[in-house]
Amino acid sequence: xxxxxxxxxxxxxxxxxxxxxxxxxxxxxxxxxxxxxxxxxxxxxxxxxxxxxxxxxxxxxxxxxxxxxxxxxxxxxxxxxxxxxxxxxxxxxxxxxxxxxxxxxxxxxxxxxxxxxxxxxxxxxxxxxxxxxxxxxxxxxxxxxxxxxxxxxxxxxxxxxxxxxxxxxxxxxxxxxxxxxxxxxxxxxxxxxxxxxxxxxxxxxxxxxxxxxxxxxxxxxxxxxxxxxxxxxxxxxxxxxxxxxxxxxxxxxxxxxxxxxxxxxxxxxxxxxxxxxxxxxxxxxxxxxxxxxxxxxxxxxxxxxxxxxxxxxxxxxxxxxxxxxxxx
Amino acid sequence: xxxxxxxxxxxxxxxxxxxxxxxxxxxxxxxxxxxxxxxxxxxxxxxxxxxxxxxxxxxxxxxxxxxxxxxxxxxxxxxxxxxxxxxxxxxxxxxxxxxxxxxxxxxxxxxxxxxxxxxxxxxxxxxxxxxxxxxxxxxxxxxxxxxxxxxxxxxxxxxxxxxxxxxxxxxxxxxxxxxxxxxxxxxxxxxxxxxxxxxxxxxxxxxxxxxxxxxxxxxxxxxxxxxxxxxxxxxxxxxxxxxxxxxxxxxxxxxxxxxxxxxxxxxxxxxxxxxxxxxxxxxxxxxxxxxxxxxxxxxxxxxxxxxxxxxxxxxxxxxxxxxxxxxxxxxxxxxxxxxxxxxxxxxxxxxxxxxxxxxxxxxxxxxxxxxx
Ligand code: SF4
Numbered sequence: 071x072x073x074x075x076x077x078x079x080x081x082x083x084x085x086x087x088x089x090x091x092x093x094x095x096x097x098x099x100x101x102x103x104x105x106x107x108x109x110x111x112x113x114x115x116x117x118x119x120x121x122x123x124x125x126x127x128x129x130x131x132x133x134x135x136x137x138x139x140x141x142x143x144x145x146x147x148x149x150x151x152x153x154x155x156x157x158x159x160x161x162x163x164x165x166x167x168x169x170x171x172x173x174x175x176x177x178x179x180x181x182x183x184x185x186x187x188x189x190x191x192x193x194x195x196x197x198x199x200x201x202x203x204x205x206x207x208x209x210x211x212x213x214x215x216x217x218x219x220x221x222x223x224x225x226x227x228x229x230x231x232x233x234x235x236x237x238x239x240x241x242x243x244x245x246x247x248x249x250x251x252x253x254x255x256x257x258x259x260x261x262x263x264x265x266x267x268x269x270x271x272x273x274x275x276x277x278x279x280x281x282x283x284x285x286x287x288x289x290x291x292x293x294x295x296x297x298x299x300x301x302x303x304x305x306x307x308x309x310x311x312x313x314x315x316x317x318x319x320x321x322x323x324x325x326x327x328x329x330x331x332x333x334x335x336x337x338x339x340x341x342x343x344x345x346x347x348x349x350x351x352x353x354x355x356x357x358x359x360x361x362x363x364x365x366x367x368x369x370x371x372x373x374x375x376x377x378x379x380x381x382x383x384x385x386x387x388x389x390x391x392x393x394x395x396x397x398x
Numbered sequence: 399x400x401x402x403x404x405x406x407x408x409x410x411x412x413x414x415x416x417x418x419x420x421x422x423x424x425x426x427x428x429x430x431x432x433x434x435x436x437x438x439x440x441x442x443x444x445x446x447x448x449x450x451x452x453x454x455x456x457x458x459x460x461x462x463x464x465x466x467x468x469x470x471x472x473x474x475x476x477x478x479x480x481x482x483x484x485x486x487x488x489x490x491x492x493x494x495x496x497x498x499x500x501x502x503x504x505x506x507x508x509x510x511x512x513x514x515x516x517x518x519x520x521x522x523x524x525x526x527x528x529x530x531x532x533x534x535x536x537x538x539x540x541x542x543x544x545x546x547x548x549x550x551x552x553x554x555x556x557x558x559x560x561x562x563x564x565x566x567x568x569x570x571x572x573x574x575x576x577x578x579x580x581x582x583x584x585x586x587x588x589x590x591x592x593x594x595x596x597x598x599x600x601x602x603x604x605x606x607x608x609x610x611x612x613x614x615x616x617x618x619x620x621x622x623x624x625x626x627x628x629x630x631x632x633x634x635x636x637x638x639x640x641x642x643x644x645x646x647x648x649x650x651x652x653x654x655x656x657x658x659x660x661x662x663x664x665x666x667x668x669x670x671x672x673x674x675x676x677x678x679x680x681x682x683x684x685x686x687x688x689x690x691x692x693x694x695x696x697x698x699x700x701x702x703x704x705x706x707x708x709x710x711x712x713x714x715x716x717x718x719x720x721x722x723x724x725x726x727x728x729x730x731x732x733x734x735x736x737x738x739x740x741x742x743x744x745x746x747x748x749x750x751x752x753x754x755x756x757x758x759x760x761x762x763x764x765x766x767x768x769x770x
Contacts, residue, residue, distance in 0.1 A: 165462055200533070224533060232525075232688070239525075239689045263447075263460050280529050282468040283518050286625065320445060323461040 104340035104386050106347045108313075108396045109134035114333050120169065120315050128179040131310070134337045135183070137397050145187055151308045151339070152252055154188030159250035160196045161306075163257045163273050164207035169315075169324030171207035172256045176312050176335075180254065181218050196220040197245045199276040221245075228279045236295035236381075240278035246301055253306045259313035259336065259348050261321035261328070265289035266364045266371035268322055269348040270309040270341035271297050271384070288369055294377035297341065297384055309344050311336040318355040330355060342377045342385025343392045349374065350389075433539065434478040437470050438569055439597050446475035453516045453565055453593050454630040467566040468531040469514035481512035482570045483542070486527055486535040487561050490552050492744040496560060496588050497680055497719060498646055499729060500765025501607045503739055504746040507586060508549035511561035512537070512570065516592055517626040519613060520689040521652060528562040542570070542577035549583045556606070560588035568597060575604035591634035592626050598634055602641035606766065609646045610635055614656035615665040623655060623690075632668070639673045644766050646678045648719065651696045651704055653684065662704050666711035675714045675732075676764035681705055682719030702726070714764070733761035 114126045132144035139147035152158055160180060162172035181194050192215055198204050201211045201222035212220045226245035233242050246253060257273035264285045265272055271293050275281035278299070284292030297303060313336055319328040332351070338344040349371060353363055364370055378387040386392060439452040446461040450470060457465035459472045469481045488510045493501055496509075513535045515528035522528055527535055540548075549557050557578050559571045564587050575585035584606040591610040593601075602608070612631060613624050620628045638645045649665065651657050669677055681704040683696045701718045705726055708716035718726035722743040729739040736758045740748040750757040754767040 167462070228534070234689060263458075279531070279534055280468065282464050282466055282531070283529065283625075285466065321460075322463070323446070325445065 101391065103391050103393045104338065104343035105138060105140075105393045105395060106336065106338040106340070106343050107134050107138045108334055108336050108347070108394060109137065110332075110334040110396065110398045112333055112398075115314055115331050118315075118331060120173070122173065122175050122314055124175050124179065127175055127314075128182065130335055131176070131179050132183060133397055134310070134335050137395055138337045138339070144183065148183055148187035151254070152184060152187060152189055154190070156189060156252045157193040157195070157250045158184055158189055159245055159253045159305075160194065161246075161253055161255050161273060161276065162196055162198050162204070162207070162209075163268075163276065164198045164203040164209070165276075166258075166260075166322055166324040167206045168208050169326065170258055170260060170317055170321070170329065171203075172258055172312050173314070174208045176310075176314075177209070177256065180256070180310065191218050192216055194218040195245060195250060197226065197243070197250075198222055199281075200224050223276075223279070233299045233301075235298040235300075237291055238278070238284065238295040238299070240280055240296070240299065242279075242299055242301055243277045246277050246305060250305060253302075255306050255309040255341065257309065257311050259311050259316035259332065259351065261317055261319050261352055261364075262289075262369070263321060264369070265293060265373070266369040267345065267349050267352055269311055270338075270344045271373070271377055272345075274302050274306065277302055288372060290371075290373040291376045293371075293373040294382050294384065297377065298382055303384070306341065308339050309337070309341055311344060311348060313348075313351070316351070316355075318352050318359065319361055340385035340392075342374060342387050344385075345371070345374055345377075346387045346389070346392060347394055433483055434471075434473075434480060435482040435569060437477040437479045439594065440477040442475055446472070448472050448475060448477045450477065451594055452568055452597055454627060455516060455592075464531075465516075467514045467516045467563070468529075469512065469566050479567065479569050480532045481514060481537075481567045482573070483540055484512055484532055484537040484570075485510040485540050485545075486513050486532070486537045487511040488538065488540070490554060491558065491560075493556065493558070493586070494741060494744040494746070496558055496586065496609050497648065497682075497717075498586060498607055498609055498644075499680070499717060499739070499741075500646065500678055500715070500763070500767075501586065501644055502555050502584075502766060502768055503741075503749065505555035505768075506553060507556045507558035507560075508545065508552060508554040508583070509558040509560050510540075510545065511559070511564075512567040513562065514566040515563035515590075516566050517563070517590055517624050519624050521623070521650065521684060521686075522688045523685070524561050525688045542574035543581075545574050546577040546581040546583050549578065550581055554583065556584040556586050558586045558588060563592075564589050565593045568593075568601070572601060572604060575601075579604065590624075590626070591631040591638075593630075593634055595633065595637055598637050599641060602638060602643040605643060607644035607646070608638050609648060610638070611648050611650070612665070613650065614652075615661050615668070616656070619656050623652075632672075636672055639677065645673070646680065648680045648682055649704070650682050650684050651700055652690070653693050653696055653700065655693070657696070657700050657704070659703070659707065662707045663711065666708045666713055669708075669713060670711050675712050677713075678715035678717060678764075679708055679713060680717040680719040681708070683721055685720075698724075729763065731756035731759060731761050731763065734759040738763055 111130045135147040136144045139150040141147040164171040228241040262268040313332045313334045316332045377384040513530045513532045586607040705716045714732040727741040728737045
């Protein structure tokens with residue numbers, strides 16, 4: 071069980087009910103609640119073009135992980151998710167280029183935190199679907215095994231055995247299957263023109279060779295089913311969603327007219343609870359901007375309920391079972 | 399050892415530049431990177447989106463995204479094909495392997511495919527290329543003129559666009575068919591028929607024969623097993639027949655899924671009514687693979703039942719496929735019932751045709767035949 075965060079945390083709010091924040095147990099069923107941390111810093115963004123204050127981002131990240139894990143220090147928090155012997159894959163999301171991809175700064179901050187937690191630099195791999203996508207988002211492709219590496223599936227390759235679950239049959243990235251023992255999922259918070267939203271679960275489309283096959287029917291049940299592929303389900307331990315700048319319409323490409331500076335990171339180990347929280351944030355913003363809810367424009371992310379159902383059990387989409395912890 | 403690139407199809411099919419066919423290799427380079435060309439049949443939408451109008455799926459695609467087939471990409475509101483002149487599988491096959499039984503029997507077809515497909519059949523035998531993206535398979539760079547020249551060099555009567563789905567490499571098919579025509583090589587297309595009417599009509603003007611894989615005669619099957627629709631495929635069959643492009647149909651008979659008497663009879667009646675009795679239909683044997691491994695190989699009795707139903711409905715040329723040595727691999731004269739083309743697997747054993755007529759009773763045998 072996560073421990074309570076230290077009493078001197080700056081501020082806590084729950085979005086659900088005014089229960090004690092970290093009594094993360096539902097007394098009715100004794101099923102632990104899923105904790106989602108929304109870590110916010112109004113000064114983390116230096117300009118609306120997306121430039122961030124790296125020091126503040128690093129602190130925000132560590133505050134977030136400490137609050138999520140409920141530990142006395144960020145280092146202990148990281149150690150809840152990774153061990154020094156792990157090979158850690160950082161699954162970024164770079165399809166939208168520099169405007170709306172996982173940032174180099176966040177990725178570097180995580181690399182630093184992991185090393186402080188004892189992970190060896192050569193055991194960190196920043197990874198996405200294609201090296202071109204990484205480069206377009208500002209990353210440099212690195213294959214030198216003596217330091218943190220960075221490359222796409224075009225370099226890492228795919229497994230040769232087809233993996234299947236429910237509606238999906240795919241070849242899975244060898245970086246995920248063979249090279250890494252743990253995956254930290256690093257999506258960005260954004261609207262998606264087909265699937266409704268793309269946050270934690272959908273980011274793993276980048277781990278399979280045929281994501282184009284899974285955009286039918288608003289991504290349902292494909293988004294949930296891809297995450298059920300055994301190596302994906304077992305290795306993704308933590309999601310850190312970049313919401314420094316987020317997008318509420320027009321995604322997945324970068325559409326600056328529909329972006330807003332949210333100046334936050336969203337952290338959680340339950341990808342369904344994190345997606346649910348992200349979805350609500352996007353719906354709130356759409357409402358504020360006078361846009362229709364996603365369901366009204368044919369993009370209700372119904373795959374979220376599927377991900378939470380008895381067959382999948384990837385997490386919870388029940389707001390009563392999600393503790394949203396906001397830290398500022 | 400990390401995972402491999404997806405190029406097993408090339409290993410399996412003996413790629414054109416492999417040791418097995420070194421003579422084909424001259425002047426062909428492996429494609430290093432994507433060679434984009436603007437796609438045909440799409441419309442521009444606001445916010446740099448596009449709508450593809452090549453197949454009935456009509457994918458609406460955002461900037462930097464691809465359609466369902468995975469081989470067409472939107473870049474800033476312009477749609478590109480990524481597979482023009484990039485075949486990933488090239489082989490010289492007997493035309494009987496397509497199968498096209500009424501199209502210059504005993505000749506060779508220079509056969510090629512690119513990555514990609516606009517459906518996702520659970521029983522696909524070529525999923526390693528059809529369900530891959532172009533950058534995930536090893537490809538050669540081969541222009542339409544080079545293909546036509548290689549086909550001639552290898553004494554192929556035709557170029558066959560096959561293995562994956564030619565609809566998704568439409569522009570390459572079209573340009574190569576034009577280049578082939580100019581060099582005296584015919585073109586044949588092996589397709590699922592899931593294409594819009596306008597591009598299909600235009601293609602019919604350039605190719606001599608089309609074989610359609612009709613996967614079932616029910617929308618349910620198309621929805622659940624193919625991820626497509628039946629209706630547009632039936633429309634394509636009618637269009638091809640009206641355009642007078644030679645047409646044959648393959649129906650893969652899958653135990654319990656598309657093999658009921660009722661479905662087979664409805665299919666045969668539809669062919670008789672809408673296309674006429676002279677369109678050959680091949681009932682072929684299913685082998686479990688890809689995502690459909692829980693069903694048995696089609697029993698011979700099922701295939702024979704399917705043929706019997708088609709015969710009873712008056713279809714002149716119903717074949718049994720993937721059963722080498724079966725008498726239903728032969729073509730029989732619909733009038734005197736004598737064999738006019740005798741086959742074993744892809745081999746022609748004997749031909750008893752005279753200028754496209756039965757050598758015995760002179761009844762015309764539908765098809766495109768060699769002279770003499
Ligand atoms: S050809 Fe490809 S992109 Fe175009 S509609 Fe069909 S599947 Fe979609």
